[in-house]
Structure formats: structure tokens, C-alpha cells
Amino acid sequence: MSSEVKNEHKLSTGLAVLRALAESTRLRIVLLLAERELTVKDLTLILGQSQPRISRHLKLLYEAGVIERYREGSWVYFRLTDSTWISQVLKGFDRSDAEHGRDLDRLSHLRAEQASQAQAYFERNAGDWDRLRSLYIDEVAVDEVISAAIGAQEVDLMVDLGTGTGHVLELLSGRYKRALGIDVNKSMLNYARARLDAQRDGGAQVRHGDLYNLSLDDGRADLVVMHQVLHYLSDPASAIREAGRILRPGGRLLVVDFGPHDLDYLREEFAHQRLGFSDDQMAGWFADSQMQVAEMTVLEPSGTRRSERLTVALWMGQKMDVVGIDTRRSITMRQVEGA
Incomplete structure (x- = not known):
């Protein structure tokens, strides 16, 4: 041409x-x-x-x-x-335009309303949360893959975003010197604290906080985990950007969530905002936050009720320390049956 x-x-x-x-x-x-x-x-x-x-x-x-x-x-x-x-x-x-300002206010109110609907669901089900989640995924299989992805090397600071009942903090105990679990739901945090007290893990703490606006400085964390969190958020891209902000150069972000599906009933019955995520979607969000997806693992559902269970995907990304590099280059992919 x-x-x-x-x-x-x-x-x-x-x-x-x-x-x-x-x-x-x-x-x-x-x-x-x-x-x-x-x-x-x-x-x-x-x-x-x-x-x-x-x-x-x-x-x-x-x-x-x-x-x-x-x-x-x-x-x-x-x-x-x-x-x-x-x-x-x-x-x-002109971002100071009055009409645009009103639109942004309504957008903010909409996001708050969507978040409150999800939090009401968590409030009702906090005490039975781990059992409810296992109805559509095999937690044991997922935990094994998470442990393998993190590796045995101890990190200084791990941050678990959307910590819920503190399951990830307990699972990865011994892989961190310090850990901070953050969640917006206070009922969930009460269960997480009780869990940590029983475990007597002095290196882990939980804190109330907003995943879109974390009270942590830039570049603090060595490892950030978002385990079955993004599908409850109305704006997952913003949450990933915030996770990337608190990672140090070379730090890692592990996202565990569902692959794309069409189970619409999960919106009403389980307060899901999003019906899973594609690899391209996740890679784009990582790249926008100066991170590269280095490894992706897919856990296919097993058993006789495969159509009623969900595919689980794990995306492991790394924060890059050079601006302008290709953040979508090499991805190691593997598939596991048994989720």
C-alpha cells in the first residue's frame, strides 16, 4: 500500500x-x-x-x-x-464539564450499588462460604495448582486481595515472612481472623480495605494473590491495575478465576458480576498495568456433572521494571483435569 x-x-x-x-x-x-x-x-x-x-x-x-x-x-x-x-x-x-461530572457521579453510584449487592450476598453466606464455593469447583485441585505456581521460595510480603475467610493466607503459610489479607466485607474478615488465631500464624494479618483504592504504597509487595475475586467485581480491570501498582518490579501477581462460561444463573444466585475471563482479556489487563503473563494453567472440570461445573484458570504475571517492553511475549500454558 x-x-x-x-x-x-x-x-x-x-x-x-x-x-x-x-x-x-x-x-x-x-x-x-x-x-x-x-x-x-x-x-x-x-x-x-x-x-x-x-x-x-x-x-x-x-x-x-x-x-x-x-x-x-x-x-x-x-x-x-x-x-x-x-x-x-x-x-x-474539558474534564471540568458539568454534565460529564454528573455522569461520573452516577457511574460512581452505580458501581457502589453493584458492590453492595455482592457484599450483601457475602454477609448472608460468610459462615458457610468455603462449602458454597466447593459446589462448583474442586478446591483441593485448585489449591494444589496454586501451591505449585507460587513455589517453595519464601517472599517478604504477600498481599491477598479479597481474602474472604483467609483460605489463601492459611494455604500459603510458610511461603511468606509477612502477609496481609484485605477484604471489604467485615463478616468475612471476622472468620479470617478466627482462622488465623487458630493457626497461630503471627506473620499474617487481615485488614478492611477497598480493592480499587488500597492503602499501600507503590512497589511494596513481592506477591499479590487474587483468588476467585474478579468475577464478583464490576470493574476487574481497575482492581488489577491497583494490584499492579503495589507490586515491586519483578514481583508476581497470581489471579485465580473462571474461564468464560454462560451460566447466567450465577449472577442471581451467587452474585457473580462477570461470567469468567478469556486469556486475551487477562493478558490485556496485565499489559495495561506493566505486567507480563508468564504462565497460565487451565483446570478442566471432571466427573459426571462436567456441564454444571466451571473451568478454573490461573494466570501468573510478573511486574516489569522497564517501561515500553512487550508485556505479552512468552506464556507457558498447561492443562490439568480435576477442577
Whole structure:
């Protein structure tokens, strides 16, 4: 392709983007998607407009290459594409605009409401949490793979985000000098404290905290674990960015969660916000936080009720100490049956 044709292509792409954004509602949608990925329902609640109208605007933005979409069960999420034109428009926008400020306030309230729904579920089930989780995954098999992934070498500081009942702190006892378990649910933390007291592990503590806004300095942790946490969050990408922030260069992040599935009933019965995660999705979030996915393990369900159980995936990433390197290069993959 000649340079003249390339320039014409870039110009036509830019014109398509600018035309798509030359309408107030579509610009508001793009500014919201710059904060986080959202569904049609989310956007109707924030913008106060009907679902058909929002859907028409999303269709135009999609056709112009401004946004992309992906399905999780019966829900469809939208996010911005990686476009220089969009980036330039966003840089030039006046963030002090009053209407945009109100949209961000409603987005914040929506996230708080979604989080409170999940926390209400945890509050009701804290005392029986480990048994409930084992109904759809084999914890023993998962624990074995977690232990193997972490290795025997002791780290100075491990942080367990979404520690729940403290299961990971107990599982990895002896692999850390100090450990900090953080959770927003106080009922869960009460069980975690009792568990640690019984174990008499003086190196581990639990603390109330927000996974989106941790009270830890940059580069403090050697190892961060997020065990079956992300599918309960409305904005998992932000939680991973925060985990990456507290990791030291060379530190590791282990994410244990579900692969993509279509069991919609888990949203209502188990308060799941997301129906699993793909490898590309996880690699992208790691890369955005200057981390590289170094190892991925898949645990396929076993037994006679395979269709009712979930595939579990483990992503091990490392915080890079050089800005601008390729954070998606080599990934070691292995598959295990028995989750």
C-alpha cells in the first residue's frame, strides 16, 4: 500500500470517528467507556435514556470503529477500541464539564450499588462460604495448582486481595515472612481472623480495605494473590491495575478465576458480576498495568456433572521494571483435569 493510500485510509478513519462523536450522547458514552467497560443497562441508568436509543448510539459507534463489544452469557459489554483518534479527542476534552461530572457521579453510584449487592450476598453466606464455593469447583485441585505456581521460595510480603475467610493466607503459610489479607466485607474478615488465631500464624494479618483504592504504597509487595475475586467485581480491570501498582518490579501477581462460561444463573444466585475471563482479556489487563503473563494453567472440570461445573484458570504475571517492553511475549500454558 502506497503512503498516499495509507494517508487516505487514516483520514477516512479519523473522519468516521469524528462524525460518530459529533453528537452529545455518543460523546458522553465514549467518555464513560474511557473510565470502564459498561453494558447497555449500565448506560441507560447513568444517562437516563431508553435502551433502544442507547443501543442505536452504540451501533453507530461500533460501526465507526470507536467501540468494540463482547458477550458474557446474556450480557454484552462495550469498551473503547485502541485508536489514536479517540485518544486525541479524549485528551482535548474539558474534564471540568458539568454534565460529564454528573455522569461520573452516577457511574460512581452505580458501581457502589453493584458492590453492595455482592457484599450483601457475602454477609448472608460468610459462615458457610468455603462449602458454597466447593459446589462448583474442586478446591483441593485448585489449591494444589496454586501451591505449585507460587513455589517453595519464601517472599517478604504477600498481599491477598479479597481474602474472604483467609483460605489463601492459611494455604500459603510458610511461603511468606509477612502477609496481609484485605477484604471489604467485615463478616468475612471476622472468620479470617478466627482462622488465623487458630493457626497461630503471627506473620499474617487481615485488614478492611477497598480493592480499587488500597492503602499501600507503590512497589511494596513481592506477591499479590487474587483468588476467585474478579468475577464478583464490576470493574476487574481497575482492581488489577491497583494490584499492579503495589507490586515491586519483578514481583508476581497470581489471579485465580473462571474461564468464560454462560451460566447466567450465577449472577442471581451467587452474585457473580462477570461470567469468567478469556486469556486475551487477562493478558490485556496485565499489559495495561506493566505486567507480563508468564504462565497460565487451565483446570478442566471432571466427573459426571462436567456441564454444571466451571473451568478454573490461573494466570501468573510478573511486574516489569522497564517501561515500553512487550508485556505479552512468552506464556507457558498447561492443562490439568480435576477442577
